[in-house]
Amino acid sequence: xxxxxxxxxxxxxxxxxSLTIEGQSINTTGIVTAASLVTADKIxxxxxxxxxxxxxxxxxxxxxxxxxxxxxxxxxxxLLVGATAVEDWDGSRDHRIQVRGNTYQxxxxxxxxxxxxxxxxxxxxxxxxxxxxxxxxxxxxxGQIRFAANDGAGFHSIAxxxxxxxxxxxxxxxxSNLRFGTSADGxxxxxERLRITSAGRVGIxxxxxxNMLHVRNDNSAAxxxxxxxxxxxxxEIGQLANSGSPGFNATGSTxxxxxxxxxxxxxxxxxxxxxxxxxxxxxASGVDDLIVNVASGNGGISIRTGAANxxxxxFSDGTRxxxxxxxxxxxxxxxxxxxxxxxxxxRNTSDHGAPAMTFSASRGTSAGSATVVQDDDYLGMMVxxxxxxxxxxxxxxxxxxxxxxxxxxxxxxxxxxxxxxDGSESPSERVRVxxxxxxxxxxxxxxxxxxxxxxxxxxxxxxxxxxxxIYIHCNSQSAGTAAAHYGLKIDAVNCANNANPQCGxxxxxxxxxxxxxxxxKMSVEGSYNTTTCYEANLTKNLAAVTxxxxxxxxxxxxxxxxxxxxxxxxxxxxxxxxxxxxGNIQNAxxxxxxxxxxxxxxxxxxxxxxxxxxxxxxxxxxxxxxxxSETFIGVVAQEMETTSAGLVHTENDIExxxxxxxxxxxxxxxxxxxxxxxxxxxxxxxxxMTRIETLETKVAALESA
Numbered sequence: 225x226x227x228x229x230x231x232x233x234x235x236x237x238x239x240x241x242s243l244t245i246e247g248q249s250i251n252t253t254g255i256v257t258a259a260s261l262v263t264a265d266k267i268x269x270x271x272x273x274x275x276x277x278x279x280x281x282x283x284x285x286x287x288x289x290x291x292x293x294x295x296x297x298x299x300x301x302x303l304l305v306g307a308t309a310v311e312d313w314d315g316s317r318d319h320r321i322q323v324r325g326n327t328y329q330x331x332x333x334x335x336x337x338x339x340x341x342x343x344x345x346x347x348x349x350x351x352x353x354x355x356x357x358x359x360x361x362x363x364x365x366x367g368q369i370r371f372a373a374n375d376g377a378g379f380h381s382i383a384x385x386x387x388x389x390x391x392x393x394x395x396x397x398x399x400s401n402l403r404f405g406t407s408a409d410g411x412x413x414x415x416e417r418l419r420i421t422s423a424g425r426v427g428i429x430x431x432x433x434x435n436m437l438h439v440r441n442d443n444s445a446a447x448x449x450x451x452x453x454x455x456x457x458x459x460e461i462g463q464l465a466n467s468g469s470p471g472f473n474a475t476g477s478t479x480x481x482x483x484x485x486x487x488x489x490x491x492x493x494x495x496x497x498x499x500x501x502x503x504x505x506x507x508a509s510g511v512d513d514l515i516v517n518v519a520s521g522n523g524g525i526s527i528r529t530g531a532a533n534x535x536x537x538x539f540s541d542g543t544r545x546x547x548x549x550x551x552x553x554x555x556x557x558x559x560x561x562x563x564x565x566x567x568x569x570x571r572n573t574s575d576h577g578a579p580a581m582t583f584s585a586s587r588g589t590s591a592g593s594a595t596v597v598q599d600d601d602y603l604g605m606m607v608x609x610x611x612x613x614x615x616x617x618x619x620x621x622x623x624x625x626x627x628x629x630x631x632x633x634x635x636x637x638x639x640x641x642x643x644x645x646d647g648s649e650s651p652s653e654r655v656r657v658x659x660x661x662x663x664x665x666x667x668x669x670x671x672x673x674x675x676x677x678x679x680x681x682x683x684x685x686x687x688x689x690x691x692x693x694i695y696i697h698c699n700s701q702s703a704g705t706a707a708a709h710y711g712l713k714i715d716a717v718n719c720a721n722n723a724n725p726q727c728g729x730x731x732x733x734x735x736x737x738x739x740x741x742x743x744x745k746m747s748v749e750g751s752y753n754t755t756t757c758y759e760a761n762l763t764k765n766l767a768a769v770t771x772x773x774x775x776x777x778x779x780x781x782x783x784x785x786x787x788x789x790x791x792x793x794x795x796x797x798x799x800x801x802x803x804x805x806x807g808n809i810q811n812a813x814x815x816x817x818x819x820x821x822x823x824x825x826x827x828x829x830x831x832x833x834x835x836x837x838x839x840x841x842x843x844x845x846x847x848x849x850x851x852x853s854e855t856f857i858g859v860v861a862q863e864m865e866t867t868s869a870g871l872v873h874t875e876n877d878i879e880x881x882x883x884x885x886x887x888x889x890x891x892x893x894x895x896x897x898x899x900x901x902x903x904x905x906x907x908x909x910x911x912x913m914t915r916i917e918t919l920e921t922k923v924a925a926l927e928s929a
């Protein structure tokens with residue numbers, strides 16, 4: 225602190241107040257200069273003893289005005305205003321500048337700008353990662369304003385405002401966010417409550433807002449915005465507490481949500497979810513979801529464009545409800561996109577009701593009642609149009625038509641489908657479901673033609689042949705195309721692996737009364753080429769170790785008295801042959817044959833002796849385990865195999881895995897070729913006859929001698 229003596233400025237020691245002149249220490253206690261009085265521990269203003277600079281401790285000085293200390297700089301470099309010691313709050317917060325006062329005036333800091341321009345005062349808080357220009361990090365806190373309260377033991381943080389980096393910084397690129405934190409009741413930890421991101425999004429209890437305003441409730445219930453009535457009236461935005469789903473909710477003791485303009489109600493949403501425009505009364509029914517009331521004149525809902533009074537109701541997917549008053553087109557639902565679900569009707573109900581689109585018609589009104597429609601009157605029509613280059617042309621219809629004479633409680637109807645053939649814009653009726661429930665499908669002519677048949681499903685094929693249908697009426701002319709002509713064709717391809725059974729057709733016939741029942745009845749007449757009633761072509765892969773049957777028959781009989789046959793054949797009505805249930809084959813003349821023409825055979829020589837083979841045949845009596853009551857005579861395959869192995873045929877026993885469809889060989893079953901055994905017996909008989917004739921000759925010679 226300088227003092228002038230004889231024009232020379234020397235220094236007073238700030239620690240002990242001594243005066244040094246030309247290297248010699250001089251006691252300055254009590255020295256009065258022109259401006260101040262210097263004592264051992266302070267410098268007092270000479271004209272005002274209440275103003276002083278004091279040195280209360282080592283490396284510390286304070287400033288006094290009005291006889292009281294106002295500020296102090298400590299040995300640690302802290303600047304204290306209204307305090308004599310550094311306040312260490314929250315355990316480690318001994319900031320460089322601390323202000324303390326017992327009123328809001330004495331504990332405040334003001335920044336006032338008095339310049340005559342549009343600038344203002346500034347409080348700047350900055351950060352660098354080191355001395356000089358060292359760039360900050362992508363998540364660095366740049367600065368914060370913290371608020372503290374005393375809990376009786378000391379000051380603690382209760383809230384803060386913090387600015388942080390909000391992305392990777394660079395040259396002239398410093399994205400930032402601003403965050404606000406508070407402490408909850410019952411806790412001393414400050415948590416972030418609000419954030420403004422670098423993109424300008426605001427998040428309340430949300431650190432990563434994905435909307436301009438993103439509100440989240442800590443307990444996953446709805447975020448609420450309160451009204452004037454406090455907690456009694458509020459709005460819920462977000463996930464609703466009573467449903468767990470996103471939504472909007474207004475609650476309180478009121479029954480409606482009102483929307484006003486200039487103090488006048490324009491519309492309201494009541495407690496039942498009804499939207500009321502121009503009225504506060506739901507009316508007598510009280511069931512409509514949208515109620516529009518017009519006091520006088522024309523009213524309702526009007527959608528119009530321009531002076532032509534045409535209107536469009538647009539949907540976000542490109543669909544529009546279009547009304548063309550000028551061209552008498554009524555209302556149309558149009559779409560100019562790629563989707564096809566033009567109109568959807570849905571009803572969520574616990575009863576049998578369903579959403580409906582109603583078409584109605586009458587022949588006029590008389591005395592307030594509708595006039596009855598007549599046979600063949602159209603009750604409604606759905607028309608499908610397409611642009612043909614000049615206009616929208618009707619290409620198909622769906623029509624509901626009166627199908628008889630209507631009366632009170634009697635409205636017979638039919639439904640018809642109409643399509644246009646290639647080269648025509650005039651739809652023809654192709655499918656009809658008449659009032660009796662019959663369906664008629666016509667490839668040509670009129671679908672109403674039943675061709676004198678009363679089938680539930682009737683199909684009429686065109687006259688050029690080559691097509692088929694169901695009923696089936698295929699009335700073709702003698703010429704026609706060379707395409708296959710069939711009554712019914714079934715392609716059952718790529719059957720599912722686990723499908724059981726896998727069939728082209730399943731026919732179930734149950735006997736009614738005394739009429740004979742037939743699963744399939746076939747009548748085929750042929751005059752030229754080969755004619756076949758039944759033809760089977762079986763392609764079977766035996767590597768799967770499963771069997772294939774071109775024809776499979778299984779008979780299960782109950783009771784007794786009649787007979788069951790695997791096959792029965794007649795010759796022009798007379799019995800020719802049949803195969804019984806037990807496998808016996810019987811025919812009318814007991815004639816069995818084998819292909820034996822010379823032209824079919826080669827290497828023809830006499831058979832060798834069969835004497836020993838037949839002699840060694842063991843003829844047995846036995847019964848089959850499946851038929852214990854029947855006794856048979858014959859041979860055993862394994863015994864026959866020892867002498868005539870060629871007469872024995874061996875087949876594998878197959879067990880099929882139902883899950884995979886593949887089989888496993890579990891053993892073998894042998895059979896005997898009896899037809900060959902009979903021929904061997906004939907050969908042996910011939911040998912026996914030769915021997916007998918030789919013996920007879922010898923006996924005759926002996927007897928004559």
